[in-house]
Amino acid sequence: MNQFIFLTDTVEVEEGVASWGIGIPRSIHLKNNTNMKNIMHNRYIFCLFFALIGIVDFAYAQNTITVKGLVRDAMGEPVIGATVVVVNSTVGTTTDLDGKFQLDAPRKSVIKVSYIGMKSFEFKVSNKSFYEIQLEDESTALNEVVVIGYGTQSKATVTSGIESVKAEELSASVSASPLNNLQGKVAGLDIRQTTGQPGAQPIVLIRGGSTNPAKDTPLFVIDGVICENMNGINQEDIESMQVLKDAASSAIYGARGANGIILITTKQGKTGKARVSASYRMGIEKIREHYPFSNARDYLYASRLAGSRGINDPNIKGRLEGGAYPYSTGNINYKNGDLIGYGYSRFTTEYLDDLIENMGREYVDNLLTHQGYETMTDPYSGRELIFKDNNYQKDVLFQTGITHNYDVNVSGGTDKANYYVSMGYIDAEGMVLGTGYDRFSLTANGNYSLRDNLKLSMGVKHSTISNQGTDPESSGTSTLDRSSRYPTTFRLYYDDGTPGIGESGGSPRSRLHELYYQDITDKAYRNTFQLGLDWEIVSGLHFKPTASYYMQENIYKFYESYNQFNKGRKTLEQHSQDKQVMADAILTYDKTFAQKHTLNSMIGMNYTVNTTYFLEGSGREAGTDHIHSLAPSKPEEQRATSKSTENRLLGFFARVNYDYMRRYLFSVSLRYDGASQFTEGNRFTFFPAVSAGWNMHYENWFPKDIVSRLKLRASWGKTGNNNLTYSDTQGEYAVYPYGGNGGILNSVLANNKLIWETTSNVDIGFDAGFFDNRLELSATGYNKLTTDRLYDKSLPAETGFEIIKANLGTVQNKGIEITLTVHPLSTSSPLKWDITGSFSLNRTYMKKLPYNGRDKNRVQGGIVFDPTSGKYIETGGLAEGERIGGRWGYKYLGIYDTDEAAANAPEDKKVSGSKMGKAKQAGDAIWADLDNNGVIDDKDITFIGWANPDKKGALINSFSYKNFSLRFVMDFALGHSIANIWRCRANANARNAVITTDDVTNGNIWWNPGDAATAKYPRYDNASDWDNGYRNHMRTIAYAGMNSNGNADNTAYYSKGDYLCFREITLGYDLPKSVCGKLGVSGVSLSAGINNIGYITAFDGLNPEQYDGSETGEYFIPIQFNFGARLTF
Secondary structure, three states: OOOOOOOOOOEEEOOOOOOOOOOOOOOEEEOOHHHHHHHHHHHHHHHHHHHHHHHHHHHHHHOEEEEEEEEEOOOOOEOOOOEEEEOOOOOEEEOOOOOEEEEEEEOOOEEEEEOOOEOOEEEEOOOOOEEEEEOOEOOHHHHOEEEEOOEEEEHHHOOOOEEEEOHHHHOOOOOOOHHHHHOOOOOOEEEEOOOOOOOOOOEEEEOOOOOOHHHOOOEEEEOOEEEOOOOOOOHHHEEEEEEEOOHHHHHHHHHHOOOOEEEEEEOOOOOEEEEEEEEEEEEEEEOOOOOOEOOHHHHHHHHHHHHOOOOOOOOHHHHHHOOOOOOOOOHHHOEEOOEEOHHHOOEOOEEHHHHHHHHOHHHHHHHHHHOOEEEEEOOOOOOEEEEEOOOHHHHHHEOOEEEEEEEEEEEEEOOOEEEEEEEEEEEEEOOEOOOEEEEEEEEEEEEEEEEOOEEEEEEEEEEEEEEEOOOOOOOOOOOOOOHHHOOOOEOOEOOOOOEOOEOOOOOOEOHHHHHHHEEEEEEEEEEEEEEEEEEEEEOOEEEEEEEEEEEEEEEEEEEEOOOOOOOOOOEEEEEEEEEEEEEEEEEEEEEEEOOOEEEEEEEEEEEEEEEEEEEEEEEOOOOOOOOOOOOOOOHHHOEEEEEEEEEEEEEEEEEEEEEEOOOEEEEEEEEEEEEOOOOOOOOEEEEEEEEEEEEHHHOOOOOOOOEEEEEEEEEEEEEEEOOOOHHHHHOEEEEEEEOOEEEEEEEEOOOOOOOOEEEEEEEEEEEEEEOOOOEEEEEEEEEEEEEEEEEEEEOOHHHOOOEEEEEEEEEEEEEEEEEEEEOOOOOOOOEEEEEEEEEEEEEEEEEEOOOOOOHHHOEOOEEEEEOOOOEEEEEOOEOOOOEOOEEEEEOEEEEOOOHHHHOOOOEEOOOOHHHOOOOOOOOOEEEOOOOOOOEEOHHHEEEEEEOOOOEEEEEEEEEEEOOEEEEEEEEEEEOOEEEEHHHHHHHOOHHHOOOOEHHHOOOOEOOOOOHHHOOOEOOOOOOOHHHHOOOOOOEOOOOOOOOOOOOEOEOOOEEEOOEEEEEEEEEEEEOOHHHHHHHOOOEEEEEEEEEEEEEEEOOOOOOOOOOOOEEOOOOOOOEEEEEEEEEEO
């Protein structure tokens, strides 16, 4: 109750009198009687005023509640002096010596608890009378312990480019490769999922790689064991993943850290009773968008109409009636060995009356009535055609793939020992017929305290993998590049029920025929054994020796049974083993001095031996199909070869990390590596690194009203790459037949002057938090130089060798990385919402090249006309100071609408041989003659764009409310151009046997004069535009390093590849604990989601996620529907 005293004059209050409720004395004796009248007058005013105050005070008391609580830190210790205030008011207090507080607060108000160096916490006042509050350190991300090379470190003191990946990101889908789930989610980490084949590992690049993405992948270190990739690792076993992006963090791995490091730590047991977790997840995969191919009717009409004009091939009758092509009639007389007659012909196209006369009315009626055959009027002859549209792409080749993923693990432990054991099995059926991936995995980790200062750790990992892919080695097929685009008039099944061939025993070939006659085994076995000790010699000083053995064995078998197109019963067997023995001896010392100076030091050595063994045998002409092995092959047709290699690496390393009160941070490391692949004098080299940081928010003067934390950091380091073999430096000899006898010939040319490829990296960045870390921002700029790049240098033909391994100049990668995290809602809100956005910009340049006398020491490329300067210039290929990855082509201006207009066309030097020097026709393409010399040649090409996107990023929205959770992920890429090669080849009818697209019917293709104003592409011809025509669609560039290798080098088929991908939506629900208790389980989690939903893009193809400037028609990334359940006991 508020107490008030008013003094208007000198008064005496009678002793012992009691105060009234409003605080007015019962009697007053006045010393100055002259004021008596005034005082009595004011008495009534005072009484009224105090009465009003009492009423307000009473009302306030009825709408407030006394809030009591206890504030603890992350370790459970009481926080003394924490500020506790009612938000948007002046009511507040601080915690006492026991961390307790008490204050009166309005009901339903929000109270904020804060303390310097800790994350603020807000809660809404309810009917509770006591609150227990635990404050986290400034940021969970700052204070988490992250794995670094050969150790761990608090993220608050990390000064190099390390980024952690959340475990939930790795299991966003049932993909057998968890890396596929990280696309766009980590700034600077480029995940290139180039195929939808189940189990296929993506290409992984950190900060852009250099000149060869397929070989610029980072080093994977799984529980300290070096691996080539993550194949065989179950994502359910992953505890954490760190991406080491700069040289300062990677230099501790020296020889193998040039392309960055991905550190993976698997789960360990924890103290407590045994805990069992079992999960099942199902994925349903479908092709997201089919090719826009024509149906068989439209294909036949367009092909036979174009053929009737005889422009590309004047032999109209032979082409349209000779039975050689999918649009040809003349299949009645087909014969190939035992395959005789129409019912065994490759194609179903035939004149209806001829087929009735040859096979009979009953046979034809059965085709039309029961087997789905159709008829149409032939635009060439006017006669009726009969044909079968087999809907090969939609009904046969592509299917709905089902994935089943089972996992079970058990963990537990005591003060002396702990364990974690898991088993997983994934059975993934691909969306392409006959493809799939099976994997069984086992992980067992254990730790045991031999003594108080001596601990033993053990780990075992095993996986058995079975692959079922397309285009197996030795098969000669090209399922997705050719078979998927084969015209749908080919016969699926012969009259005897066996599969039809398609076109030939090679490619394109029906997938049904492949699977029927081929027997393929493709298996891999991976085993890892680890053993380690941790001996604490004295307080803070540890000796940690470890040893590991890793082995991968691959077995591949191919056999094709006898058929009329492959009669040789070809067989192939391959057996390879890769072994790695690795030993580390590490001494660490950690000490804090005077509670201000923290020192973490390490010194160690590593010895690694890698051996490979490869054995291959092949054979032909077996006498039976009952034994699918080499044994029954004819002895004179049997061949065998083997190869073995061994590489050794010896490294010594040291690192010191220091911080002063977590305020001033410093780290320095050094590694000295020697690799056996190099020659004497070039084997050993140093890899130093240094970094520093400043946590400014720990300074007493730092204003924290808006900026809650701020860390500045900078680093420099040097790493290496020894990705070469003994043969590259010592040469190699192989056995070749000569004059009927075996002879030895130099097969690999030695280069004994090869030196280490090295990469140096400068990083500058900051990490900041704003508004009590409700907004967190991290930004980094870097400059990476790869010097003496190891590459395969082309040699002149007269040398007798195609390539030699060499060192190539200096490649530069530079860019920026930004990550922004926002927590929009109050911590007291029952709805949690986190937004994380990432953005990275990376460009690759050729910094330096060996002197060769050309401008900018250019390698490859050629001379083109530059309209801006009006001069011929050298461009393309690799040149100093120029960005890598440019795409060039002929500039498409439109279509000649009449023969008269085409007659004035410049001389085109790029047409096929049969059209060289001949006049263009109506419907042919108009190509820009940039130098206006009346000739179209390679000097007229123009710059189109870049093969690789230089800007990538993602936006992740995460919501949670009570037991529900929701994630929505988008990612994007900008800055690349893509050639639609499959559309180009279809419109050009490449190889005379590619199905048309809807371009032939929707007005995009020119057919008649007057169409040029609206048509997008030149005329279509059934005789290959590349082999027989004016190359209106397919064009190529003669200059090395400037063509797309798809012969679509023109602007008509290039478009921007920029895209926004709706990558993931996942909904999760945890059953309430009360329900779980009744079910006899500790927890039940349910989830459902969709991955790879779709794109917003200007690209007119099917998949804008292309990184080589072209879409050829590969195994597309499917849309995936996921459902899962997890039970914990």
